[in-house]
Amino acid sequence: MGPLDDVRILDFSHIAAGPYGTLQLAYFGAEVIKVESRQRPDGWRIRDSASHIEASRPFADHNKNKLGLTLNMKHPLAHTIVDRLLQVCDAVIDNFSVGVMDRLGMGHEQLRTHYPKLVVVSVPGLGSTGPHRHWVTWGPSIMPLSGLTYLWNQEDGPEPVGSQTSYPDYVVGAHVGALVLAAIISRDVTGEGCWIDLSQAEMSATLLAPYYMSVLHGDDDPNPMGNHHSAYAPHGCYPCLGSDRWCVITVTSDAQWIALCRLMERDDWLTDQNLRTFSGRRDHQGALDQQIAAWTLTQDPKIVMEQCQKVGIPAGVVATGEDLTHDPQLEVRKFLIDTQHPYLPGLVMPGCPVDLMDTPAQYTHHAPLLGEHNPDIICGLLGYTRDEYEVFDVAGVFN
Amino acid sequence: MAGLTIGTLRVLEIAHPNVMYCGRLLAEFGAEVVLVEPPAGDVSRHEMPIIHHGPLHGQSASAAYFHVGKHSITLDLRQADGQSLFRQLAQHADVILDGTIPGQLVAWQLDYGTLQSDNPGLIQAAVTPFGQSGPRSEWLATELVNFAMGGLMAVSGSAAGPPTGAPGPHGAIIGGAHAAFAILTALRVKQRTGHGQFIDVSIQACFAAQENLISAYTGEGRSTPRLGSQHRVATPGRVYACQDGWVHFFVSPAQQGAWDRLMEWMGNPPAFAGTEWADARYRRRHAEEIDAAVSKWTGNFTKQVLYKEAQRRKIPCAPVNTLNEYLQDEQVRARGFVAKTVGNPLLEYDYLTSPWMVDGNRRSLAPLPESGEYNEHLYHETLGLSVADLDRLRALAVI
Numbered sequence: 001m002g003p004l005d006d007v008r009i010l011d012f013s014h015i016a017a018g019p020y021g022t023l024q025l026a027y028f029g030a031e032v033i034k035v036e037s038r039q040r041p042d043g044w045r046i047r048d049s050a051s052h053i054e055a056s057r058p059f060a061d062h063n064k065n066k067l068g069l070t071l072n073m074k075h076p077l078a079h080t081i082v083d084r085l086l087q088v089c090d091a092v093i094d095n096f097s098v099g100v101m102d103r104l105g106m107g108h109e110q111l112r113t114h115y116p117k118l119v120v121v122s123v124p125g126l127g128s129t130g131p132h133r134h135w136v137t138w139g140p141s142i143m144p145l146s147g148l149t150y151l152w153n154q155e156d157g158p159e160p161v162g163s164q165t166s167y168p169d170y171v172v173g174a175h176v177g178a179l180v181l182a183a184i185i186s187r188d189v190t191g192e193g194c195w196i197d198l199s200q201a202e203m204s205a206t207l208l209a210p211y212y213m214s215v216l217h218g219d220d221d222p223n224p225m226g227n228h229h230s231a232y233a234p235h236g237c238y239p240c241l242g243s244d245r246w247c248v249i250t251v252t253s254d255a256q257w258i259a260l261c262r263l264m265e266r267d268d269w270l271t272d273q274n275l276r277t278f279s280g281r282r283d284h285q286g287a288l289d290q291q292i293a294a295w296t297l298t299q300d301p302k303i304v305m306e307q308c309q310k311v312g313i314p315a316g317v318v319a320t321g322e323d324l325t326h327d328p329q330l331e332v333r334k335f336l337i338d339t340q341h342p343y344l345p346g347l348v349m350p351g352c353p354v355d356l357m358d359t360p361a362q363y364t365h366h367a368p369l370l371g372e373h374n375p376d377i378i379c380g381l382l383g384y385t386r387d388e389y390e391v392f393d394v395a396g397v398f399n
Numbered sequence: 400m401a402g403l404t405i406g407t408l409r410v411l412e413i414a415h416p417n418v419m420y421c422g423r424l425l426a427e428f429g430a431e432v433v434l435v436e437p438p439a440g441d442v443s444r445h446e447m448p449i450i451h452h453g454p455l456h457g458q459s460a461s462a463a464y465f466h467v468g469k470h471s472i473t474l475d476l477r478q479a480d481g482q483s484l485f486r487q488l489a490q491h492a493d494v495i496l497d498g499t500i501p502g503q504l505v506a507w508q509l510d511y512g513t514l515q516s517d518n519p520g521l522i523q524a525a526v527t528p529f530g531q532s533g534p535r536s537e538w539l540a541t542e543l544v545n546f547a548m549g550g551l552m553a554v555s556g557s558a559a560g561p562p563t564g565a566p567g568p569h570g571a572i573i574g575g576a577h578a579a580f581a582i583l584t585a586l587r588v589k590q591r592t593g594h595g596q597f598i599d600v601s602i603q604a605c606f607a608a609q610e611n612l613i614s615a616y617t618g619e620g621r622s623t624p625r626l627g628s629q630h631r632v633a634t635p636g637r638v639y640a641c642q643d644g645w646v647h648f649f650v651s652p653a654q655q656g657a658w659d660r661l662m663e664w665m666g667n668p669p670a671f672a673g674t675e676w677a678d679a680r681y682r683r684r685h686a687e688e689i690d691a692a693v694s695k696w697t698g699n700f701t702k703q704v705l706y707k708e709a710q711r712r713k714i715p716c717a718p719v720n721t722l723n724e725y726l727q728d729e730q731v732r733a734r735g736f737v738a739k740t741v742g743n744p745l746l747e748y749d750y751l752t753s754p755w756m757v758d759g760n761r762r763s764l765a766p767l768p769e770s771g772e773y774n775e776h777l778y779h780e781t782l783g784l785s786v787a788d789l790d791r792l793r794a795l796a797v798i
Contacts (some may be wrong), residue, residue: 003588020609023575025498028584031504036768043653056469057614112758127757132730134712138788140630141717144638144647147725149628150557151566159561159645160638160719162628170609174576175424179403181583182428186403194403194757199700200753202736205717205725207567209751210448212722213460216737216749218452221721227543227564230447237552239563244625246562249554250541314539318562321616321623324550332533335604336613346618353604354581355530358596359588 003359011092014042016169019062022175026065027352027361043047055343060367067326068368072399091119108195118193125197139166146204153224168204233281240301246318247301259311340364402762404429414441417498417526419465420575426468440770470773489514495523511597530601545570549606557627574602585717634682639697645719646723652679704792740766
């Protein structure tokens, strides 16, 4: 039960972007029916680190609270089942390559015609229209395409460093949650469903929106700035005591600069007129960075962070998975949850990042095992008899 | 239909970087979003980068993107008269967006309890770096601090170099998207119960929910490493230098055919003829040999030649585009990602539209509003203040 328990989603999406979107809805009680096939389960069930098809951590994380249905879409009876499901669903989502849903007989035009109240969501890499709609893209290729990788570099770096993150998967996912709800609310107003076509590359470029606006209006392409900033200095990431431990310190005002000088006991900086203003500090930021690093190098990053925050300087440790797991702030939010997953005993995972005070997110069920809810959905929701279920099963519809 | 229509929804956005994107998203969904600025104009209007050419000369590129589609009123919330006026406005609003440090609205007597007592249906969303409660809720943060404390920075940058922050306002965008989702969830509840509620979004939690950062540690006791642009498992799976910059190849274990097709394109180098190279894990262990051969070969071509030919051969490849290069991309142009603002003949400019389309269309939005252009409408028509009242408030610099 939850605030969205009158919302039902048919979810053909896999890996991260789509599933992270429907996860947001599932946290608040939406019934998300995740469709896989036994021949081609969600790619994240079979990641190299998983010992068993039911024991994948990424899958368990991104599919919490969802129902699992297996369907062999090559079987004609599977299409009958999907048709029955679409009649009782509010939205359907996929993140297949463009054309896959068409081949399954579920292209957006067909869906919009047959189910006029349905919200249809597609999240292909480059969008469903345009000359490159069929080009192959994965999350890691979308970052370079959209300009993100080029700018994600140190000022003097030999090559773009980018990130181990699968941008734009999570940014897309967060938007999918909002878009599905906006479209359902819109449908309730107008009586009409719609087709949402989100380009992951355009979403990725949106992360650079201010720079894009500047370039669109005639400024030169910006250069990578590493951890430096166009309006603040010093502004960087400094090595601390320990193996690969770091703390960021960002001075955003002259008052914070004075606070940093006092904290570091640098009276010489306090009296240096050249360092009074941002532009003066920017001109000397290489030297400042070196000396701040010498100061941080002998200290625990959390001590550096706490000292800075205490005097009003925005600073923070470069948090690892371990730091996040023990973060006192996330603990207060009860952000971590024990998933009670049968194949991953004791596994702790992140929960919902937003708190709605009256109708909080709830964790009700671990990510579905392959086909775990086939009988519930086929007989319970769609009203097929047990005998009919057996016929489907023997015919291989659930493979 | 030119976009989604979530019904008549008035949003008061207390100007702050943490909520500027959430406000824009709600405008994309059809809400009436009113930016509440100090009488001298919000600081976002001076945020870097500043545009140097054309109709937006001297304006902030950031404001020109984030504030499209919004209205603006001026109001000094530090003055008692301003606070009183805001309380009246909140009676005529559906949603309040707030990014200020926890405690600030209490000090202004604009906390949720106060505002909701006069308007039970009011929804209020606070987007802050660390959330509303906990030992660090009042700590200061910048985009770099958010990125570090949320765990994404530790996995960004080269293994040998420092963790590297992402370019662009990622925290505002990911926090804003999650907040918009939460607001729409609360709106669904309000449609049933008539009651609004308070929403607490932690940017740190929005980041920490991503990328399996926590479950890699809780599941395997390790933190995800930093590897520059090199993907965890894909080889080739990084940036490679070419004649005019870099390209990115992503040959994941899931796509054996892509490796075969790349080798064929490279003329089947004898060094990789052995059957062991067909094994993705073997390739990952011998990435240095593969990378040396691939970059020697990519050095003969330009980005565009490699991108187009790789796509013809169905090999996931993308150019490491600069921003100008991405804007000139055929796909971006064909899909109309850049459009002109509408509704104000005196100020019309190119901007990035939403990265999604609804039934093949994107919503057209009005340009960045002039400070206070909506004062007359809200104060006079909605609240019924007289011309004399308005003159008095102007004289006191309340509006």
